[in-house]
Amino acid sequence: MASSGGLLFVLNRYSKIRPTRSWMGLVSRDYTSPWREQESDGQNRYFDKILVANRAEIACRVMRTAHRLGIETVAVYSEADKNSMHVAMAKEAHCIGSAPSSDSYLRMDRIIDVAKKTGSQxxxxxYGFLSENKNFAALCKDxxxxxxxxxxxxxxxxGVKRVSKEIMSTxxxxxxxxxxxxxxxxxxLQxxxxxxxxxxxxxxxxxxGGKGMRIVNEREEFNMMLEACRSEALKSFNDDKVLLEKYLSKPRHxxxxxxxxxxxxxxxxFERDCSVQRRHQKIIEEAPGPNISQSTRESIWSAAVRAAKAVDYVGAGTVEFIVDTQDETFYFMExxxxxxxxxxxTELITGTDLVELQLRVAAGHPLPLSQSDITCTGHAFEARIYAENPSESFSPSPGLxxxxxxxSSSETVRIDTGVRQGDEVxxxxxxxxxxxxxxxxxRTLALNKLVQSLHNYQIVGVHSNLSFLTSLASHQSFIDADVHTGFIEQHRESLFPSNKGLSPRQQKLGILIMLALERYNNTRNLSLDPFNSTDGGRVNTMHHRKVSLKGKDEIFTGSVEYIGSDDFNISMDNSQWIPCSGQVRQKAGGLVFNGFIDNEKASADVVTTENTIHCFTNDGNSFSVEFPMPEYYNKSSSGDVGGVKSPPYSTRVNKVLVNVGDNVKKGQLLLTVEGMKMETNILSPIDGVVTEVLYNVEDVVAANSKVVEIIND
Structure with missing residues (x-):
């Protein structure tokens, strides 16, 4: 894992921004907040103990600042999170229920009981869960x-959008x-x-958070989209009321x-630009917003402050606007x-710790700075790294x-996370x-740093969006700051290229690393039996062999000629022989390959799992190759032809809308399932007759399972 160094800028009303080693609670032991220097009389103390009613990344982030301020923390967790990072970080941790959030992180009564039992003030x-629940806030007060x-x-x-818009109008x-x-x-509504x-x-x-939201492009879609939106809203917010807005096709967020x-x-x-989104959820955000005139910036800042003042706002909050890309006209969204x-x-460009400010104002203290004290310095990007498969409509990819x-974390790179190697998503x-x-x-230097850091991120065990984020951050339109909420759709062809195969160089590198791994494993074998060697050595003859590997959706074959223990000639598709060489060596945390392909340097970090070699190159073109398995090895009885499958992650059935014997049309809604915080409609792929319905409402469905059987008329 990365080191935890970084930079914390601390503001107070008496000083300008000043750097202090490390950010977000990872400061040295002799650090004292200048805000606390004003509080030596004991009248402005923070809390002694707080409970963090959340999990994963945000729980860990809150705890870091709390611990830096000398505040004890209490974690709550579900049975699925027993061994999680936020539980390990807290001084105390208490289980509040089973894995579903409805039986754990949304249980107000249990969270309050833990807070009272532990003496949390x-x-x-x-964010998420109960963070915007008025009833929970009221219960805490009571x-x-x-x-x-x-x-x-x-x-x-x-929180009630129609009410908020009425208040904004006035x-x-x-x-x-x-x-x-x-x-x-x-x-x-129609x-x-x-x-x-x-x-x-x-x-x-x-x-x-993008939930309970649907775009209706044509009148004929309205009722189906309305039903889906209401159902998701009821599940997520226990309320199915909706509002309608004119949809701007290319706005900025x-x-x-x-x-x-x-x-x-x-x-x-100041402002953030969060225009690049998938499924109405942000992927890459930046601050300040690029390509916005100063007059528009100032108008948006003023509107945001008026919005907050209209409801006597206390604490950290975000006022969201949509901005017309043509004339910079902006509208309050929520x-x-x-x-x-x-x-x-925002913390990086202003030098503030927003969690510390939250704790301060919650304890009743005034903000320690005025508007003129806050300055914007430099540019910052955030990329959200998800366990998901972008090529499969960004479907979640749970796993180990x-x-x-x-x-490595540094003065310019920060990683907020709530998981470690070995944890399960x-x-x-x-x-x-x-x-x-x-x-x-x-902005240019910050974006370069983002791309470089994405190149150095390595994940094995689940699909991730790392390659997609790299493509996005490297896209010329993104570099030019020509961004809007339809960015991904507009550039789909370039962001999701149809050619999914490995390049010829990647194929050679995959074969070369496999050969070097064989040599590495052989040198670690203490047996002196020459017949146990895999280095291709022969007496008075040149050893040749063919190597077949699978990369993405293709199997490729190369011919290998052994020159020496670390030197080879490799030919792809009977083309010319290419001189290649290289070794795999042990390094801290894993294996590294260094070598040459046709006299050009080649290097990669190497991770092996079962029959797969994962090759992480420093240019961002990382890839995996695997040894093809016999066809019978992967055969499965699930998902027969004619079967309609569930999404590629575990789900729970919300509605079943068909019965055995029903005639259905292509595109007809069969059932809805929910998983990974999303509700998904499962539609009929053909005209036909339902011959089998395998699940009922509330049943749990494994990933890629057949849920309905349909035969042609």
């Missing part, structure tokens, strides 16, 4: 426990055209959508970080009444992290592995 909700966040009233006003904050009324009948004009965006009234205290002070910490996933990029190596929660955050004095 406050609860930090992180129990005499400080909720580290805004008031129940502010959460309610900003506060001179522009809102996007749409329908925010109380008549929720299907007929009225009528209002027709009035707005398509495309229309249906959004859960209490929604957030620009948001402003704000923070307020209990003394009426509200500040902004306010997230919590700490955002992407808050680290068999190998995990990260770029489960199907019950969001599949985020880490947030890679980088800083540079300019």
């Amino acid at each position: 406050a609860i930090h909700p992180g 129990e005499g426990i400080e909720f580290i966040g805004p008031s129940p009233s502010a959460i309610e006003k900003m 506060s001179s904050v522009p809102v996007v055209p749409g329908y925010f009324g109380k008549d929720q009948s299907n007929e009225n 009528l209002e959508a027709d009035k707005i004009g398509y495309p229309v965006l249906i959004k859960a009234d209490l929604g957030g 620009v948001e402003v970080q704000v923070i307020g205290d209990k003394h009426g002070n509200i500040l902004h910490l 306010m997230n009444t919590r700490l955002q996933v992407e808050h680290p990029i 992290l068999r190998h995990l190596a990260t770029p 489960t199907a019950y929660y969001d599949p985020m592995i880490a947030k890679l955050v980088v800083w540079g004095p300019t």
Whole structure:
């Protein structure tokens, strides 16, 4: 794993930004916060103990700052998270239920019981789960426990989207055209959508994080999309009310970080651009937003502060806007009444610790700085690293992290994570592995640092989006800051190239590394039996052999001529012989290959699992090769022809809409399933008759399982 060095900039009302070794709670022992220097009289103490009502990355991030401030932390965990990183970090940890979040991280009563039992004075909700639940905030207040966040009233006003838009309209904050009324009948919503004009965006009234949101491009899709949106909203937020908005096809997503205290002070910490998204969820964020005029920036900052003041906001929050790419007209979208996933990029450009500010204002202290104290320095990017398969519509990829190596943390590279090598990414929660955050004095230098750091990230055991993130960050339009929420769709062909095979050089390198691994394993074999050697040695003759490996979706074969123990000639497809050489050696944390292909240097970190060799090159073109297995080895009785399969991850059945004997049309909705925080519609691939329905509502379905059998008419 990476080292934990970095840089923390600390602000107070008496000083400008000053650097202190390491960031986010990883400071040296002799460090004392200048905010605390003002508190020596004991009247401005933080809390002694807090409970963190969350898991994984955000729980670990909150705990780091708390520990730096001398605050004890209490973790809560589900049975699936017993051995997780956030449990190990906390001084105390208590199980609050089984794996489903509905029986653990959403159980307000159990969390409050743990807080009372442990003497926790406050609860930090992180993001997601109960972080924007007004009832939980109110329950904390009733129990005499400080909720580290805004008031129940502010959460309610900003959480109910129709109410928030009414408040924004009266506060001179522009809102996007749409329908925010109380008549929720299907007929009225259809009528209002027709009035707005398509495309229309249906959004859960209490929604957030991309859940409970559907784009309707044509009138004929409206009812199906409305039903899907309501169902997902009910599951996620226990409320199926929706609102409608005019969908802008190429807007930018620009948001402003704000923070307020209990003394009426509200500040902004500049803007972030979060336009590049998949499934309405952010992938790469940056701060400040590029290619925005100064006048528009200042107008957006002012609108965000007015929005927060309109609800007497306390704590860290984010006011989100959509910005027209043509004329920079902007509209209020929503306010997230919590700490955002992407808050680290704001911390890096402003030199603040937002979690410390949250703790400070929750304890009743005024903000220790004024608006003029906050300056923007440099540029920062955050890339969200997920266990998912971008080529399969970004479907989640739960599994064991068999190998995990990260770029080293430094003054310009920060890694926020909640998992370690050997941990499991489960199907019950969001599949985020880490947030890679980088800083540079300019956007160009910060982006270069991001690409370089992505090249140095290694994951084995689950599919990840590392290659996709690299392609995205290296795309010329992204380099030019020509970004909008439809970026991925617009550039789909270049981001998802149809040629998925390995390059000729990668094929040769794969074969060469395999040969070097054979030699490496042979040198470690203490047997002196010459017949046990795999180095190709022969007496008075040149040894030749053919090597077949599988790379991605193809099997390739190379001819190998042994010259010496580490030297070979390799020919692909009976082409000319190419001189190759190389060795695999042990290094700290694994194996490394160094060699030459046709007199050009070749190197890679090497990880082996079963029949697969994973090759991590420093140019970002990492790949894997495997030894082809006999056809009978992979044969399975599941997923017969004619069977409709579930997604490639564990799910639970929400609805079954067909019965045996039903006639169905191609594209007809058969059932809905939910997993990895997403609801998925399973549609019929053909016209036919249902001959078998294998699951009922609430049944758990394994990945890629047949759920319905259909035969042609």
